[in-house]
Amino acid sequence: MERIKSGAGMADQSKISRRLSQSAVIQAIANYGPISRASVAKMTGLSKQTVSEIVGNLKDDGWVRTVGQTEGHIGRRAVVYEISPSGATVASIDLGGTKVRVALCDLTGKVLAERTEPTDPLGGIGVVDQIARLVGQTAKDAESDAKNMRVAVVGVPGVPDPATGAVLMAPNIRGIDQINLPASLTERLGVEVFVENDVNLAALGENWLGNQGEKGDLVFVSVGTGIGAGIVVGGELLRGKTGAAGEVGFLPFGADPFEPDSLSTGALERVAATSAIIGMYKSLTGKTCKCQKYLMQRRQKTSRP
CATH class of the missing domain: 3.30.420.40 (ATPase, nucleotide binding domain)
Structure with missing residues (x-):
């Protein structure tokens, strides 16, 4: 029994390690691309083999793309990579006490389309319905396939409670402390939803x-x-x-x-x-x-x- 537990624990650790390595590679390409695999390896401290495997998988899945080769170096030129803008879209929601702003962005942060309207005075579920409607309308404005949206991020003027999903200390939005905001939006949008304090996101x-x-x-x-x-x-x-x-x-x-x-x-x-x-x-x-x-x-x- 102990062996089974130990094996499961090692498998979990290996999975976490792979996710961390993948995250490090993505951040390096996002922040410093176009960049070669050798440069990514040097920057992250990962082995060249590990970086090559991760970059290959990211390219196959459409997250990164090749954009030429290194210039001005002695010896063999290396292929360079950057984030693929069309790899996915992200719904960005700014939920305020007076207005709601929704933007659909590509993976480089470019805004494809956006909409703004006054915040639903009903608050609570009324705001959830409003956000879901605006996200759908914005996706149509951007002529983007809804299936290409992978995640939504909501900035709120308060403190999200990770245990309940409620938004605390947000007196300007009625009833927002009485609902599980991320769960309610995930149900309507069909993607994972992250809720964070709006000023934290700005920072x-x-x-x-x-x-x-x-x-x-x-x-x-x-x-x-x-x-x-x-x-x-x-x-x-x-x-x-x-x-x-x-x-x-x-x-x-x-x-x-x-x-x-x-x-x-x-x-x-x-x-x-x-x-x-x-x-x-x-x-x-x-x-x-x-x-x-x-x-x-x-x-x-x-x-x-």
Whole structure:
């Protein structure tokens, strides 16, 4: 019996090892392609044989493609590879308190089509139905085969609970803390769905584009319907013990943190989010302004020396 358990454990370890090796190869090609197999091996520390096997499988499955050969080197030229844009599509969903934005992207991150509309005021399952409809419409706009969509990623203005699928600390979207969001969307879309804090995703995107996937450190702060921060340390998200490290809107600044509104929305968010800025503008000027872009332009002008 012990031998069976040991054998199963070794099989699991081998599978995990293969997945990690494959992930390392994909990241190297995505960040530094076009790139040769020898360069991938040097970069990842994997053997040339292992890299050749992984790249061959990725090419057969349509994930990578050849794009020529190395130039300017002495000796035999090597074939170079890059991510194949048409290998699959990804549905990217930005779920906010005021609007939902859906984009269909290829494997290089190029947006093929996108749609935006106000967030369903019903919240909860109403938002799930809205997202599913928008994803279907966006796929049609992109003239993309629905079967080519492999995964969907949802950015939410709150803290996803991995145990229940609920989104916590998201007062701007009604009922989102009462449903299993990833499970509900997976049922409707037919693909695996990942739910992550929207500002965390923005921070990861900034690190990917700005640091080419290197292990950088940065803090990304977003001010909109709510306030949040994404913290990247050594190329990895800093989540904190409860997953709420970036919920800076709840910092005890600007308003009494123990008032009911502060407990549900956040003290800092009450005075510094978009609605608070608009309210402050009206109290100072007597005018109503609904344009955040205009306020930012005014702020830039008045803050110049």
